[in-house]
Amino acid sequence: AGKSTVDDDVLDNLEEVLVTSDVGVTTTLKIIDRIQARVAKDKYLSTSELHRLLRDEIQLMLSENNSNDFRKFEYGQHKPYVIMVVGVNGVGKTTTIGKLAHKLKAEGLSVVLGAADTFRAAAVEQIKLWGERVGVRVVAQAMGSDPASVAYDTLQSAVANGEDVVIIDTAGRLHNKIGLMNELGKIKNVMEKVIPSAPHEILLVLDGSTGQNAFEQCKQFTEATDVNALAITKLDGTAKGGVVIGISDQFKIPVKYIGVGESVNDLQLFDKKAFVDSLFN
């Protein structure tokens, strides 16, 4: 705390903070390089100035892709606005859908959910219970039925009922399983048949406690389905979710939501500043 200039100790400490927040070595070095460039110019930078600078640099890396933070849970342009939710096993897809439906409903939008995880034991039951909990309709078929057919039904029914938002759940799948990744393409294609511009949002859910593997998840899901939004879950724990900095820097996909618990209200819009602050607390 007594240090007034930036030396190797300060930078080492910085490295530790970033790496232990899952920022990853490559991104950490990139951030430190940026800082060092500033330090070289500005020889008498104090540690408090360094911290401000650091927060700015990281926010900048995040905002190069999140051109503006999302301010409200609302969707204007398309009706229905179709969201397809994807991600590896157990990250919090179904829970995020339940929480998001709740937020959208509170904004006065009518929401319908599609139970297109027909694979995992009791997945249909789980999303139905979420539908009951937040008071939105769920379109479902029997376990084991074709997920693309469930998505098709859901979109048709949403159009027929004039609903505002459709959210399609999908089964968790590891990104290195080619057959399962191709299935996502099929689900997506079927939606286009009902609404040519759908899905409008493909939301990749990442578990906030995931380490560097999140890069590969993002890469593979993006290749398979044109992911255009991210949600980071479980940030109510001690994990910092730092891997998202490198991810949004590399893939230019905005982080839209964060999950901070298991209850209906535990979904927030992503706020860069709050996120960066949490890395250093």
Next chain:
Amino acid sequence: MFENLQDKLDRAFKVLKGQGSITEINVAETMKEIRKALLDADVNYKTAKSFTDEVKEKALGLNVLTAVSPGQLLTKVMNDELTALMGGEVTELDLKTNPTIILIAGLNGAGKTTFAGKLANHLKSKGKKPLLVAGDMYRPAAVDQLQILGEQIGVPVYANIASKDPVAIAMEGIAEGKKNHNNVIIIDTAGRLAIDEEMMNEIAAVKEHTKPHEILFVVDAMTGQDAVNTAKTFNERLDFTGVVLTKLDGDTRGGAALSIKSVVNKPIKFIGTGEKMEALDVFYPDRMASRILGM
């Protein structure tokens, strides 16, 4: 995706070879590569540091530079070290007591319920007569999930959806199991965060009352740096007897395994390698070592 660590090390050593004896300084570059490889594999920051320090000592001791392929020698040293660190040989479950009570614990979505089913299936195939107990009262449809798995594998499931008390359900389950002569009773629990005091007290109470013979901490192999915090806290509260590493059918390098092992020093007993009930394997330290090193 990642370049082979061995090639990188060979290259780093090539630079050094011209310089005569190994000094602290010329090993530094190599150690940096090793450290980066470990951190990229999600090995904990401190663990990676102490591990590279040890390897460095070893490298300075062995005359690595005179070896034909120093990178190869060094990767072998590391592989051996890592394997040893992750606990030499396979550790079996302790199933002596009748009935054996097994408590399952871990973070949200780690794979506990799936593992409970897999374990029951595995034990059944070895001639045991297991009972599953649905102790997750929180997650929507958690009980249905376990019941469906139980049905798939032909193992009974004790559930009481009217109750909200996991201690009571666990005790009822044990009584039911004893009545029906089940010799293994596996208790599934809700996912919880290590910092959730109330939920941690709750699972500590389940342990207190059920006196399990095995407490298995289930952890997602894709977990990053937080693995140590979580494992430490769960271990402090539960003193678990083993670790289960799930989702290793993915392409994660699984450095969390090393981190957990180094902070709690408990054996990794099983790995999950898929969503199906058969996708369970025992843990091989040497395979995990190679995986972490990216070989």
